[in-house]
Amino acid sequence: MSDRRRINGPSGGTSAPIYSKYLAKDAKKSPERPTRTREPNVLRKMFLKTGVTPSASGSAYLELEASKNPNSTAPGLASLSTSGLKLTCTVHGPRPLPKSAPFSPHIILTTHVKYAPFATRKRRGYLRDSTERDLGVHLETALRGVIIGDRWPKSGVEVIITILEGEEDQWWGDDIGGAVTSAAEWGMMSVLSGCITVASAAIADAGIDCVDVVAGGVAAAVKGTGTGGDTSAPMVVLDPVPSEHKDIIAACIVGYLPGRDEITDLWVKGEIGKDNLTRNSVPGSSYEELADNAVQAALGAHRVLIAALKETTEVKMGRL
Structure with a gap:
């Protein structure tokens, strides 16, 4: 029975049509895939601020810059290469559990x-899907070993993250050209890395005791493109943007505690074999070395996290 009180949208996800005079029908004049202008070991610029939601116990906002294609001269939509990452996090608690809940030490x-x-370009539903549930499980795993939980018996804390702008899994031009792309959700790796960092900042803003602040980092093994469109040897990059790389071999995301030199969460997607990577040509030819590069990316995010928390502390101390 249909609901007559509202107009229901389509059951599946839809992509909004693109109308732009800068998108030519000729394949030779079509926009080119964006290329990575950063060095393989350079991260994108990150903006992090805490205390953005006064009604919550702690909150934080994280944003990664959206890089543009330097070779594109057309203004408007055709000049965009990729969407950035914008996350907001609120922490509610610690607060007592209901009386009916069993005792928890x-x-x-x-x-x-x-x-x-x-x-994202593909419209999301209002109910959480499997991807969002997986992100929540990995985020809980990364934060569980950070909070000193024995200091709040029979209490609960909720960490809620809303993704305002998510990383795309592929370049939007592939949909226009009808190119066949893999179904791997590579953008979810960068999203999880940002979720770990922004959640750690919000927990620290809430005043919850932790052993250290955890930061997320992601690294990927990609197939580079040489001059003339020739595929060069694979390489390992930090903070990858899926739309800038046509073929991603594997990716690794870690939640890292620099003070203790511990990894609270590790997630690897893809396969690294002799056909993809060789020890003579690529520095990250194993999962261990790929994880080490992800740790280096987490250290870069950790420096931004510490600077944001110091700025917030100085503002709070100035008000006293």
Whole structure:
């Protein structure tokens, strides 16, 4: 029975049509795939600020810059190469559990990750799908070993992250050209890395005792493109943008504690074999070395995280 009180949208996800005079029908004049202008070991610029939601116990906002194609001269939509990453996080608690809940000697952590309907080109539904649930499980794993839970018995804390703008899994020009792309959700790796960092900042803003602040980092093994369109040897890059790389071999995301030199969460996608990477040509020819590069990316995010927390502390101390 249909609901007559509202106009229901389509059951599946849809991509909004693109109308632009800069998109030519001729394949030779079509926009080119964006290329990575950063060095393989350079991260994107990150903006992080805490205390953005006064009604919550702690909150934070994280944004990664959206790089543009330097070779594109057309203004408007055709000049965009990739969407950036914009996340907002709120922390509610610690607060007592309901009286009907069983006794717990430590704090109960609950994580909730949700894409906004407009976060990606493919419109998201209002109910959480499997991708969002996986992000929540990995986020809980990364944060569980950070919070000192014994100090809040029979208490609970909720970490809620809303993805305002998510990383795309592929270049939007592939949809126009009808190119066949893999179904791997590479953009989810960068999203999870940002979720770990912004959640750690919000937890610190809430005043919850932790052993250290955890930062997320991601590294990927990609097939580079040489001059003339020739495929060069694979290489390992930090903070990859899926739309800038046509073929991603594997990616690794870590939640890293620099103070203790510990990894709280590790997730690897893809396969690294002799056909893809060789020890003579690529520095990250194994999963261990790929994880080490992800740790280096986490250290870069950790420096931004510490600087944001110091700035917030100085502002709070100035008000006293």
